[in-house]
Amino acid sequence: MLKIAIIGGGFSGTLLSTHLVRNAAGPMEVILINESDVLNTGIAYDPYSEKFLLNVIASRMSAFPADPDHFLNWVMLRDHFKGKERELIGNSYLPRKLYGEYLKDIWEETLRQAKENQVAVRVINSAVVDISHANDSLDLILNDGKTVQAEYGIIASGNHLPGNPQIKSSFFKESSNYFQNPWDRRSVSDLNSNKPVLIIGNGLTMVDTVMGLLEQGFSGQIISISPNGFNILPHRHNGLAYTKLLEEISSGTSLYQLVKLFNIHKKLVRAYGLSAEPIIDSLRPLTQKIWMNLTIREKRVFMARLRHLWGVARHRIPLNIHDKLQQLRIDGQLHIYSGKISDIVECQGDITAMFFDKKQQREVQIQVSRVINCTGPETDLLKLETNYLKNALLKGVLSQDELKLGINADPNTFELINEKGSIESGLFTIGSNLKGVLWESTAVSEIRVQAVQIANRIHSLNTQKLAFKILSS
Template identity: 35%
Template sequence: MSAESISTIAIIGGGVSGCLVAVQLLREARAPLRILLFERMTDVGRGVAYGTENREHLLNVPAARMSALPDEPGHFLRWAAGRAGEEGYPATVTAADFLPRWIFGEYIRAVLAEARGGAAPGVELEQIKGDVTDLETEAGGVRLRCGDGRSFGADRVVLALGNLPGEYPIKRPLPVYHSQRYVHVPWHPGALAGIPPGADVLIVGAGLTAVDMVLQLQEAGHQGVVHALSRRGLRPQVHEQHAAYPDFFVEEPPPATILKLWRRVRAEVRKAGGSGIDWRPVLDALRPRTPAIWGALSWEERARFMRHVRPFWEAHRHRLAPTVAKKIEIRRAAGKLRFYAGRLDSLIETPDGVEAKFRERGTTRKQILHVAKVINCTGPRSDYSKYQHPLLVNLLARGLIDHDPLALGLNALPDGTVLGYRSGPVGWLFTLGVSLKGVLWECSAVPEIRDQAQRLARRLLV
């Protein structure tokens, strides 16, 4: 077979999503295939979530549920248990453990290396360190252009772009955003450097990213008060171990409105509670059904969910590992961590820090905090039309992508087929992971990504 006739699939993004599509292609391709995996960072397999070297940053899913392979549910657990006691790994690993996130990055890289080693003859993976900035159709395929001038041909392209940096906490241009006192992306190495140990800090957001930052500050010996401000003052709930609850939507069609869905779920939680069963397994039973339930809602109903239910859903769905929750509670009880519900009105740099003014929720009362640093922990966003990366700007300008009607991600079919601007399938462009939020809602964690990656790879190989 000549080099020209070998099919080439390009994957842009070497986080978990991109790596797992590559893994599935390597495992399943029987005819010669060239896979190009583009990642702009040094390492593949990590992305924002697993790129942290901080050992306090734990997975928020127990080891038993973090397999990268849909057909081998215990794969991660076995892999990690096989390394127990090695440098940096815990002495023992059990199914219920919440392991440090960097370990999962190592795991993804190991899974990729193994798939590469076991691929059929002629099925090859090329890892390319580069920032893809444009895609152009050309005779017989697509040309990918990188920021450094290199270009590569392919037949099909997968966008595995993942988590975008968060929104600004106040959505208007502020001088403080250009100051050393403001951290927009808390994951950047050294983002928390230079905070005096006794100084107060404001974290905007109170979700899992905020919790990571509190732990990171604590580990660095920070003694000041951490103020955590969020709109509703909701905080992530804590994981508990419970037996699985039955799939209670199996016999009934998904509700057509958010109100009906809300009532149905509340009724089930009450029923379970009557038998001494916790709400957690009831919500978890919804998870495999979520794409179908979401798909049955109109865009108006999905918008209603975003307005009224999303904050509660996030706090109950994205839960904390118990050990993490304990550390947070100890710090809160010591008065070193304070939570507030309110809306941030202003952030003004002063000679010795930042003055943050917010209005307490449900009141007209204003509070002012004086802090040394403001850390933006509003969480990653997925509105691809607002993120000014050249690739997205160019794809939008070429009409190759569009955001979904709620701008939660890309406009696409549930199987990852990308839809062009106000048009149908592009044909050669696909996506998975967080970009499918508008279409599937539940799509950005490993248990969902591994299934999407397998389905997409099978589709790409047809």
């Protein structure tokens, strides 16, 4: 019987299973190996707070590209939303927990359809610690020593934890007052409000962490330090489509020309009292193509000079959350610094962090009770302590993209490219691992498309294999 193994049971693993089941043309087994105890939701859609919101409006969060209203239709059938205005709900930022329930419903439907289509779905609650792939056969070694074998495999294990801060006292990472995992409820629990909390990073995870701290009753000072200290922007101009820049971009547009064009259009919209966000949003359908057309030199320039600006413009937050953050800053509870942390030392529970404050141009020392790492996922596999992908990289089964943002893969089929530069046929990856190849590859809007493409590719590879077997027998 055909066996397909998926490593990771978050959004990606769930949707891959759904499409594999839908495509099934005969008996097969889908083996979903998931390390975490929670299935379907991953970190994003099983948050510790009910208040954490999606950062995309409901009408754009369908799990199915061919059925764009699927999520909104599902929402409108929930008791809580019955009778409410569809247009308003479709433009709302709904709780991420609710999205998790949606994914669980999709999973239940997938299991039901699997029975009809003669597909056995096996969930293994374990971590893959090593992989080998040779002659169309994939071996996945689990942490209990067992091996799972399959003909096809998909690496869908999502983001890694943030990398530890590069500081002189590197052993600080062992402290019980340091939280490398900002998505764990414990990072914001059991705090004494008399001492400040230090958040390293100033992106969307920092925003969640601030909200999480407040929800836990923390009333002390919150200090966020990041290299650029950019202000997070709110979502504005919902629905305004600005297509003029897109019309002027071609496959030969260089990064320099792109920035120049962007600045021209920014001036144009500013003249109407608008911000540049609709221009950034308009680029979304082309972002992957633009990225793939850049030279490696241009990609490096982008990473060094524009990445943070892009991040601020792209990753915005709902207006009410933005207002709350601004109020916290006005009230003097939240302080956002632009700076570089040089060291963090702990002595009998007292933590001192040292950083260079870019604005004041001086070294600053602060006393805090806890450090929460919100710097975003580590992408360089070699920097991870232990990980099956690091092992696979060292064995040459996979390679990293030049910028070490993820795993090297064919941009059309998402099959891995090994250290020799050849395609590992039948072994795929999805989502955040494709960041180096596609740049934009972490949100639902990209992953839902990739899940369909991978399931279709497996279906056609397998059909070819069967046809070849029949012809040669």
